[in-house]
Amino acid sequence: MNETSGFAGQAGESLLSIADLRVVFQTxxxxxxxxxxxxLDLRRSKITGLAGxxxxxxxxxxxxxxxxxxxxxxxSGGRVMFTGVDLLAKTDKEMEDIRGKDIGMIFQxxxxxxxxxxxxxxxxxxxxxxxxxxxxxxxxxxSLELLEAVRIGGARRRLKCYPxxxxxxxxxxxxxxxxxxxxxxxxxxxxxxxxxxxTIQAQVLELFKTLVYEFxxxxxxxxxxxxxxxxxxxxxxxxxxxxxxxxxxxxDLIERTAHPYTQGLLRCSxxxxxxxxxxxxxxxxxxxxxxxxxxxxxxxxxxxGPSCPEVGPSMVEVAPEHRVACFRxxxxxxxxx
Amino acid sequence: MRILRRRKDQVAAVRGSETVDSHPQExxxxxxxxxxxxxxxxxxxRRNKLAVIGGLCLLFIVLMGLxxxxxxxxxxxxxxxxxxxxxxxxxxxxxxxxxxxxxxxxVIYAARIDLYIAAIAVVLAAVIGSVYGAISAFYGKxxxxxxxxxxxxxxxxxxxxxxLAIAAALGPSLRNVIIVLVVVNVPMxxxxxxxxxxxxxxxxxxxxxxMVGNSNTRIMFRHLLPNSLSPVYVQASLNVGxxxxxxxSLSFLGLGxxxxxxxxxxxxxxxxxxxxxxxxxxxxxPGLFILLFVLxxxxxGDGLQDVFDPRRR
Amino acid sequence: xxxxxxILRRLLLMIPIVFGVLVITFIIGRIIPAxxxxxxxxxxxDRATVExxxxxxxxxQPLWTQFYVYIRNFARGDFGMxxxxxxxxxxxxxxxxxxxxxxxxxxxFFCIVLAVPLGVYAAVRKDTLGDHVSRVVSLFGxxxxxxxxxxLLIFVFFYLLRWAPPPMGRIGFRTSIDRVTGFYLVxxxxxxxxxxxxxxxxxxxxxxxxxxxxKLAQLTRLVRSTMIEALSSDYIQxxxxxxxxNRLINYRLAFKNASLPPITQIADMFGDLVGGAVVIExxxxxxxxxxxxxxxxxxGDFAPIQAFAVICAVVRVITFLITDIMYAVIxxxxxx
Numbered sequence: 001m002n003e004t005s006g007f008a009g010q011a012g013e014s015l016l017s018i019a020d021l022r023v024v025f026q027t028x029x030x031x032x033x034x035x036x037x038x039x040l041d042l043r044r045s046k047i048t049g050l051a052g053x054x055x056x057x058x059x060x061x062x063x064x065x066x067x068x069x070x071x072x073x074x075x076s077g078g079r080v081m082f083t084g085v086d087l088l089a090k091t092d093k094e095m096e097d098i099r100g101k102d103i104g105m106i107f108q109x110x111x112x113x114x115x116x117x118x119x120x121x122x123x124x125x126x127x128x129x130x131x132x133x134x135x136x137x138x139x140x141x142x143s144l145e146l147l148e149a150v151r152i153g154g155a156r157r158r159l160k161c162y163p164x165x166x167x168x169x170x171x172x173x174x175x176x177x178x179x180x181x182x183x184x185x186x187x188x189x190x191x192x193x194x195x196x197x198x199t200i201q202a203q204v205l206e207l208f209k210t211l212v213y214e215f216x217x218x219x220x221x222x223x224x225x226x227x228x229x230x231x232x233x234x235x236x237x238x239x240x241x242x243x244x245x246x247x248x249x250x251x252d253l254i255e256r257t258a259h260p261y262t263q264g265l266l267r268c269s270x271x272x273x274x275x276x277x278x279x280x281x282x283x284x285x286x287x288x289x290x291x292x293x294x295x296x297x298x299x300x301x302x303x304x305g306p307s308c309p310e311v312g313p314s315m316v317e318v319a320p321e322h323r324v325a326c327f328r329x330x331x332x333x334x335x336x337x
Numbered sequence: 338m339r340i341l342r343r344r345k346d347q348v349a350a351v352r353g354s355e356t357v358d359s360h361p362q363e364x365x366x367x368x369x370x371x372x373x374x375x376x377x378x379x380x381x382x383r384r385n386k387l388a389v390i391g392g393l394c395l396l397f398i399v400l401m402g403l404x405x406x407x408x409x410x411x412x413x414x415x416x417x418x419x420x421x422x423x424x425x426x427x428x429x430x431x432x433x434x435x436x437x438x439x440x441x442x443x444v445i446y447a448a449r450i451d452l453y454i455a456a457i458a459v460v461l462a463a464v465i466g467s468v469y470g471a472i473s474a475f476y477g478k479x480x481x482x483x484x485x486x487x488x489x490x491x492x493x494x495x496x497x498x499x500x501l502a503i504a505a506a507l508g509p510s511l512r513n514v515i516i517v518l519v520v521v522n523v524p525m526x527x528x529x530x531x532x533x534x535x536x537x538x539x540x541x542x543x544x545x546x547x548m549v550g551n552s553n554t555r556i557m558f559r560h561l562l563p564n565s566l567s568p569v570y571v572q573a574s575l576n577v578g579x580x581x582x583x584x585x586s587l588s589f590l591g592l593g594x595x596x597x598x599x600x601x602x603x604x605x606x607x608x609x610x611x612x613x614x615x616x617x618x619x620x621x622x623p624g625l626f627i628l629l630f631v632l633x634x635x636x637x638g639d640g641l642q643d644v645f646d647p648r649r650r
Numbered sequence: 651x652x653x654x655x656x657i658l659r660r661l662l663l664m665i666p667i668v669f670g671v672l673v674i675t676f677i678i679g680r681i682i683p684a685x686x687x688x689x690x691x692x693x694x695x696d697r698a699t700v701e702x703x704x705x706x707x708x709x710x711q712p713l714w715t716q717f718y719v720y721i722r723n724f725a726r727g728d729f730g731m732x733x734x735x736x737x738x739x740x741x742x743x744x745x746x747x748x749x750x751x752x753x754x755x756x757x758x759f760f761c762i763v764l765a766v767p768l769g770v771y772a773a774v775r776k777d778t779l780g781d782h783v784s785r786v787v788s789l790f791g792x793x794x795x796x797x798x799x800x801x802l803l804i805f806v807f808f809y810l811l812r813w814a815p816p817p818m819g820r821i822g823f824r825t826s827i828d829r830v831t832g833f834y835l836v837x838x839x840x841x842x843x844x845x846x847x848x849x850x851x852x853x854x855x856x857x858x859x860x861x862x863x864x865k866l867a868q869l870t871r872l873v874r875s876t877m878i879e880a881l882s883s884d885y886i887q888x889x890x891x892x893x894x895x896n897r898l899i900n901y902r903l904a905f906k907n908a909s910l911p912p913i914t915q916i917a918d919m920f921g922d923l924v925g926g927a928v929v930i931e932x933x934x935x936x937x938x939x940x941x942x943x944x945x946x947x948x949x950g951d952f953a954p955i956q957a958f959a960v961i962c963a964v965v966r967v968i969t970f971l972i973t974d975i976m977y978a979v980i981x982x983x984x985x986x
Contacts, residue, residue, distance in 0.1 A: 068890055070882075071777070100893030107888060115885040117906050117981060126903075127892045178892065490670025493963040497925035502959050505947035506678045582795055586929055589797050591948055605798050609933070612805050613817075624798030631793035 021078035049233035104179035110171035114163035241296035248322035388640020394633035405445035432618035458518035466526025474534035533565035578634030730953035748832025750938035769873025791867025800860035876908035917973035
């Protein structure tokens with residue numbers, strides 16, 4: 001174990017440990033480096049958030065864990081340790097056993113993510129039959145319990161519905177029900193509230209939090225909405241350009257932000273009272289076809305130093321359970337040499 | 338203290354000097370989609386090599402039809418019984434047929450005829466069909482229903498049967514083949530344009546045009562119709578190949594272009610008798626060219642579809 | 651109840667279309683420059699005979715009356731006379747139509763049974779060698795003129811290899827099958843004559859291959875592309891995230907989602923295959939309705955092709971109806 005992985009010690013505290021994960025995509029324009037060495041630890045029974053702009057690699061991370069990447073993608077390095085075994089070393093068949101049972105996943109845009117030609121009951125049945133070998137009757141009983149757990153009224157009727165007959169909020173609840181159906185140890189949520197009305201968003205988040213705690217699962221919540229993270233997550237990782245730039249408890253990241261990008265993000269989301277202007281981070285995301293040699297954020301950074309374009313910073317601990325990848329980092333933006 | 342001030346100066350200097358675009362990291366690198374039509378062509382080519390090959394092949398056949406006759410000394414219609422049914426050789430690249438005519442020459446001249454037929458038929462069908470579809474879509478539901486049912490009746494016939502019936506009624510000739518092709522192809526364009534217009538009718542720019550005071554006809558022909566044409570171009574390029582196939586089938590059956598004019602399908606039927614006794618070349622080469630032509634037009638059409646409909650990329 | 655209303659509505663919609671079909675054939679029939687009377691009467695036309703025949707045929711009536719008579723006759727099953735065979739069209743149809751239908755049905759079967767697995771295979775194993783081969787074959791298959799293909803098949807398999815029987819009809823000269831249905835495959839089985847059954851099949855191979863290739867290519871391409879689309883959809887990703895087995899995902903889930911457009915094409919197959927059959931019947935000297943219609947038309951006799959076209963159109967309209975129903979049954983999103 002090198003210095004950047006694990007929280008100074010107890011690997012047993014982490015259900016999932018990602019070390020130096022690298023993912024590349026082959027496109028006709030060239031090789032895209034979607035992930036350039038990510039480290040991530042998910043503490044048991046806690047909700048960890050993963051935030052960042054579109055294209056920073058958060059969804060790729062989630063799919064890499066599940067090994068659901070498209071054919072054009074290749075995992076070119078790293079380890080994903082889940083309860084002590086490396087998921088990347090598992091065969092496809094072994095992963096099929098893990099998905100849905102030990103690791104569950106819920107997706108954005110639930111209505112599109114449910115099969116339009118099969119009823120809710122049927123889709124749950126496929127899942128339950130696969131992992132728990134339930135027959136029709138048993139599956140129906142269990143499905144009813146699940147629908148009630150996600151607070152869908154009139155569950156008996158809803159089972160026979162097709163996804164297009166349900167509202168978006170209900171579809172998302174069904175997704176959650178499916179994700180948790182087999183009591184997985186880990187639940188990954190990929191932008192579950194993006195695109196939902198704010199009121200529905202709140203309901204779904206509340207439900208998500210409650211159920212995760214009730215079921216005793218660990219959760220990874222991926223989103224670009226920092227407000228969502230603030231409400232729900234215990235831990236937070238911020239990604240940029242295929243790298244993890246900061247990681248720690250949510251409180252640490254909001255109160256004692258260390259990375260310039262995180263600072264920028266927060267300022268964009270939460271305007272202080274005195275600010276009139278909307279804050280933005282100037283510049284654009286770097287092209288992942290040819291990732292920069294040095295720090296990935298350096299071009300847009302306000303506090304960059306001479307070494308920043310040359311050498312990429314690695315994650316260092318600035319406080320217990322708080323790591324940053326930045327040479328200039330320190331509490332309250334004080335530069336360090 | 339001193340350190341802090343230096344830092345601030347540096348930041349200020351950097352901030353002042355650079356703009357968003359000049360920094361190399363700020364622009365999209367390697368994006369061929371911008372940067373002029375040459376780059377666009379490269380982009381399309383890399384995505385769709387087959388389509389470009391198809392286009393080039395098509396171009397080759399067109400050229401062959403246009404300037405091919407310059408390269409051959411034989412006559413396409415004068416028979417020469419002394420050289421009947423000769424296999425391919427140095428003097429007759431594709432051999433001769435039962436009447437002694439050089440097949441290579443006839444294939445070239447037939448290219449002209451087939452291309453002529455296909456081009457005119459497709460253009461006419463596209464124009465007539467587009468207007469038909471546009472009128473049907475724009476001027477009210479009742480008219481739309483009636484016009485569409487009428488098209489339904491036309492499309493209920495298998496196209497070849499409809500073509501045969503009309504060709505049989507009008508009499509076999511080149512002109513009538515074009516008429517048949519137009520009749521058979523119009524419904525498809527009509528539907529295409531109609532659905533585009535039905536979709537565009539709800540667009541804001543139509544309301545805007547109406548508010549400014551444009552009459553319905555003007556809106557239709559100046560605004561809606563031009564915007565509905567991109568699927569027509571795609572369909573037309575696919576259609577050209579199919580039209581040649583249909584014209585060749587009609588001529589093969591004897592209901593299209595008549596002897597002694599060379600036409601690919603007609604040549605195949607003339608060569609069929611030879612083929613059964615082993616002289617394969619008189620029927621083989623014309624058919625091969627039909628295949629090449631249709632294949633290239635399909636490849637090109639598919640490629641155009643990729644270009645025009647980004648969802649398929 | 652809703653379904654019944656839906657079917658009824660669609661059936662009612664058929665009526666104007668069939669009417670339009672009759673109108674169209676009537677109009678086409680009347681543009682004929684060839685004078686059917688001349689065909690009948692021959693060279694020695696004296697005025698009186700010509701007039702008498704013309705009256706008999708009803709050609710002296712105004713157009714509307716002629717049309718009314720035309721429709722009435724069709725409803726009664728009287729499709730006119732075929733002047734070249736001197737038979738009523740209906741009688742000739744009864745003899746020739748089964749040959750064409752047998753050809754078309756066998757081709758349809760062949761197409762579906764091959765195209766669906768090929769398309770699914772190509773989609774599931776996208777970008778492998780098998781996929782590329784099938785794509786190339788599809789591209790060529792769609793572009794090949796069927797009559798040329800038929801001739802080539804005859805040249806290779808009959809002339810060169812002597813594997814196929816001569817292209818001279820449905821069975822050999824010396825074999826005979828008692829006509830019960832007109833479908834030789836069925837009739838030979840009914841008579842327990844396996845030798846004749848085998849021979850019928852051998853005569854069917856080449857024509858069926860020539861007719862089917864085009865449609866086979868189209869259908870394979872379509873199945874492949876709809877499968878690929880389904881396989882890359884969000885809901886299949888969800889299914890994978892549930893750990894469902896590949897077999898279930900490919901052959902049950904994605905397949906159902908992908909099956910809708912191919913169903914439309916399959917239903918439409920009949921129309922395309924009949925068109926192909928007409929041409930192939932001439933290449934293989936197949937005694938079917940297509941050849942009969944074309945040879946009559948070439949001789950100026952229009953009634954056969956008219957009747958044949960109307961029948962094909964009506965059958966096609968019925969298949970459209972069936973497709974609509976199947977579509978609505980599978981995809982519940984469709985509103986009745």
